[in-house]
Amino acid sequence: MxxxxxxxxxASHGDEDGLDPRAAARLxxxxxxxxRRELDFRSPGLSLxxxxxxxxxxxxxxxxxxxxxxxxxxxxAGLAGLYVxxxxxxxxxxxxxxxxxxxxxxxxxxxxxxxxxxxxVALIVVYLFMIALASAGASNGVVYGVxxxxxTLIVLGTFGAAHAAARENxxxxxxxxxxxxxxTAAAFAGPRGVWLADGVGLCxxxxxxxxxxxxxxxxxxxxx
Amino acid sequence: MTRPGLDPVIHVPARLEIVATLAALPEGDALSFTRxxxxxxxxxGNLITHLRKLEDVDYVTIEKSGSGPASRTxxxxxxxxxxxxxxxxxxxxGLLDGLQSNGDRG
Numbered sequence: 001m002x003x004x005x006x007x008x009x010x011a012s013h014g015d016e017d018g019l020d021p022r023a024a025a026r027l028x029x030x031x032x033x034x035x036r037r038e039l040d041f042r043s044p045g046l047s048l049x050x051x052x053x054x055x056x057x058x059x060x061x062x063x064x065x066x067x068x069x070x071x072x073x074x075x076x077a078g079l080a081g082l083y084v085x086x087x088x089x090x091x092x093x094x095x096x097x098x099x100x101x102x103x104x105x106x107x108x109x110x111x112x113x114x115x116x117x118x119x120x121v122a123l124i125v126v127y128l129f130m131i132a133l134a135s136a137g138a139s140n141g142v143v144y145g146v147x148x149x150x151x152t153l154i155v156l157g158t159f160g161a162a163h164a165a166a167r168e169n170x171x172x173x174x175x176x177x178x179x180x181x182x183x184t185a186a187a188f189a190g191p192r193g194v195w196l197a198d199g200v201g202l203c204x205x206x207x208x209x210x211x212x213x214x215x216x217x218x219x220x221x222x223x224x
Numbered sequence: 225m226t227r228p229g230l231d232p233v234i235h236v237p238a239r240l241e242i243v244a245t246l247a248a249l250p251e252g253d254a255l256s257f258t259r260x261x262x263x264x265x266x267x268x269g270n271l272i273t274h275l276r277k278l279e280d281v282d283y284v285t286i287e288k289s290g291s292g293p294a295s296r297t298x299x300x301x302x303x304x305x306x307x308x309x310x311x312x313x314x315x316x317x318g319l320l321d322g323l324q325s326n327g328d329r330g
Contacts, residue, residue: 019235021319028313031241035248038263103259105298107252 037217041093041100044214050089051206057085058149058199062192065145071191073144119159126151145191149198153183171212178205230319233281234312238266238274243283243309246301254287254300275299283308 019027064078065071074082101109126148133143160176163169182201189197234243241264246255255263261271278284283305288297301309 019237019240021230021316021323024230024235024240025316025320027237027240028244028316031244032248035245035263039248103256104249104253105256106249106254106300108250109253 039100039104041096042213043096044210044217046092046096047206047210047213049092051203051210053085053089054202054206055199057082057089058195058202060085061149062195062199065192065195068192071139071141071145073140074195115159115163119156122155122159123152126155141191146187146194149194150183150187153186153198153202154180157183171209175205175209178208230315231308231312233277233283234308236274238264238270239278242271242274242278242299243301243305246284246299247306247309249301251303251306252300254285254298257297257299260299278305 060081061074061078064075064081065073129151130143130148133147138147157176157180160179161173164172164176179202182205183198186194186197186201234240242260245260245263249255257268257271261268264271266274275284275286279286281304282302285300285302286297287300288295290296
């Protein structure tokens with residue numbers, strides 16, 4: 001698009017009358033869509049990968065606990081599956097974010113850093129509170145099952161919802177609320193079922209997000 | 225009826241692309257000269273020419289930091305530039321509506 005424009009000619013001549021209104025509108029729309037796509041790391045593909053990651057991560061923990069009677073805790077193999085997938089997911093998001101934000105500086109970059117630090121502290125607190133629950137005598141099913149799976153997702157959902165509301169990003173707000181609903185509903189499935197319900201629920205929410213993002217790209221036109 | 229014309233500073237392909245690209249950033253953010261060049265696909269000379277015209281009317285700010293090979297030039301859309309793009313978009317929409325209704329009548 002940009003490459004086909006004879007910008008050199010228009011710059012060196014009477015460049016004030018180079019566009020008719022329809023061409024200007026088309027160029028403006030295409031430029032806005034391209035800029036948004038290049039500067040925003042979110043994409044249907046990344047959301048689809050997140051859906052698969054959620055299913056694999058929570059599914060591996062569920063496989064490790066489904067036969068436990070009484071419930072003890074996720075086995076090291078189950079936790080390894082969970083944390084490897086989470087690490088890959090975080091790495092892919094950071095890579096995509098780094099690529100999209102290359103060359104960008106200013107207020108939003110500092111805000112993202114502060115938000116990242118706040119989220120990290122919130123997640124650490126979830127795990128510290130898990131230790132407090134265990135010391136207070138709560139059962140393994142509550143501490144290492146229902147609580148840790150639910151609280152982590154509620155923290156992530158609350159953080160996402162606050163972030164989205166501040167920017168009036170209604171799509172992100174809807175997804176964040178859906179994550180909190182999935183987490184709360186999954187808690188009713190008990191210490192074993194919570195992992196499966198979270199995995200399936202999150203997978204469904206993220207597939208819906210991916211489909212919505214793809215639909216928006218298609219609706220924006222073939223040049224988007 | 226008189227309709228305000230399209231802003232001649234923005235109504236040029238390269239400058240329209242520059243302003244629309246910078247407007248995609250949140251207010252208060254800046255883009256490096258090289259990233260802007262990559263996004264718009266202009267030569268450095270061409271880009272700086274258009275940026276100076278935009279800077280002359282206070283639509284963008286150009287800041288250089290550091291020195292030597294580590295120097296970095298950042299470009300940001302000013303509040304005035306963002307308002308000018310909004311007004312340009314509104315005017316363009318009005319013109320297109322006018323063309324559409326003329327076409328329907330014809």
